Amino acid sequence: NAGVTQTPKFRILKIGQSMTLQCTQDMNHNYMYWYRQDPGMGLKLIYYSVGAGITDKGEVPNGYNVSRSTTEDFPLRLELAAPSQTSVYFCASSQVETQYFGPGTRLLVL
Amino acid sequence: KNEVEQSPQNLTAQEGEFITINCSYSVGISALHWLQQHPGGGIVSLFMLSSGKKKHGRLIATINIQEKHSSLHITASHPRDSAVYICAAPRGGGADGLTFGKGTHLIIQP
Numbered sequence: 001n002a003g004v005t006q007t008p009k010f011r012i013l014k015i016g017q018s019m020t021l022q023c024t025q026d027m028n029h030n031y032m033y034w035y036r037q038d039p040g041m042g043l044k045l046i047y048y049s050v051g052a053g054i055t056d057k058g059e060v061p062n063g064y065n066v067s068r069s070t071t072e073d074f075p076l077r078l079e080l081a082a083p084s085q086t087s088v089y090f091c092a093s094s095q096v097e098t099q100y101f102g103p104g105t106r107l108l109v110l
Numbered sequence: 111k112n113e114v115e116q117s118p119q120n121l122t123a124q125e126g127e128f129i130t131i132n133c134s135y136s137v138g139i140s141a142l143h144w145l146q147q148h149p150g151g152g153i154v155s156l157f158m159l160s161s162g163k164k165k166h167g168r169l170i171a172t173i174n175i176q177e178k179h180s181s182l183h184i185t186a187s188h189p190r191d192s193a194v195y196i197c198a199a200p201r202g203g204g205a206d207g208l209t210f211g212k213g214t215h216l217i218i219q220p
Contacts, residue, residue: 031205042114042196042210050205058207090153097141097200099208101153 001026004102006091012108013081021076021105023091031094032074034058034066036087037104043090049074081109112137112199116211124219129184131214133197140200142180143208144171147194156182156195187218 007022025032030051035043035058045058049068063085065077074093078085086109091102113136123129135142141160147153157164157171159180164171168187173180184191194215198208 033207035207035210040212042212043198043208044210045201045207048205048207056206058201088151094205097143098155098158099143100155101145104151104153106151 003027004091004093004100006089006102006105008105009103010106010108012110013078014110015081015083017081018077018079019081019107021078021089021091021107023074023076023102024072025074025091025093025100026072027093027095027100028071029093029095029100030071032068033092033094033099034064034074034076035090035092036060037090038087046076046089078107083109085109112139112201112209114197114199114209114211116197116214118214119212120215120217122217122219123187125188127187127218129187129191129216129218131182131195131197131216133180133182133211135178135180135197135199135209137199138175138178142173143198144180144182145196145198147196147213149193153196184216189218189220192217 004025033048034046037043047066049055089105092099144157168185170183194213196213197211
C-alpha cells in the first residue's frame with residue numbers, strides 16, 4: 001500500500017492564482033482530513049470528510065474548498081491564493097481513530 | 111472546543127537521558143494521540159491511548175483521564191529520537207478531526 005499520497009510536494013503561487021492540492025489514499029478509509037501547519041503553530045483542521053459525498057468545515061476553512069467524489073480522493077482547492085495561505089498542507093485519513101498522514105505539500109504564495 | 115497544551119516547547123538532552131514531554135487538554139476525550147514529526151516533515155502516529163499506559167520500544171505514553179493530562183517518555187534516548195513530538199486530542203465527538211498542541215522540539219546530542 002502506498003498509504004496517503006499528496007501532490008505536488010512544493011509549489012509557488014502568485015497572489016490571486018488558483019490551484020488544487022491532490023490527496024489520495026489506498027486504505028479504503030472513510031475519514032479524510034486536510035490540515036495546515038504554520039511555523040510555531042499546531043496543525044489546524046481546514047476541512048474533513050466522513051465519506052464520499054460528505055464534507056464539513058474545520059477550524060480554518062476560509063479561502064478553501066473541498067470535494068469528495070470517491071473514497072480514495074480528497075482534493076483541496078484554493079481559489080484566490082493569498083500570502084496568508086503560505087503553509088505546509090497535510091492530508092490524513094483514518095478508519096477508526098489512528099490517522100495516517102501524507103508527506104505534505106509546501107505552498108508559497110508571493 | 112478542546113485546547114491542547116504541551117510542555118516544554120524545546121528540549122535538548124544528552125544521549126541516554128530519560129525524556130518526558132507533557133500534554134494537557136481542556137475537555138474530556140475518548141483517546142489522546144501522540145505523533146512524531148521527523149526533520150524531513152513527515153508525521154507518524156506513535157500512540158493512541160484512552161487509559162493507563164502504552165509502550166512501544168523505548169517510548170512510553172501514559173494518560174490520566176481525571177486530570178486531563180498525558181506524558182510521553184523516552185528511555186535511553188538516542189540522537190535518532192530527535193524530532194518534534196506532537197500531542198493531539200479529538201476536536202469533539204466522532205471523526206471530526208484533531209486539535210493539536212504546538213509540539214515539542216526534541217534534540218538529543220551524542
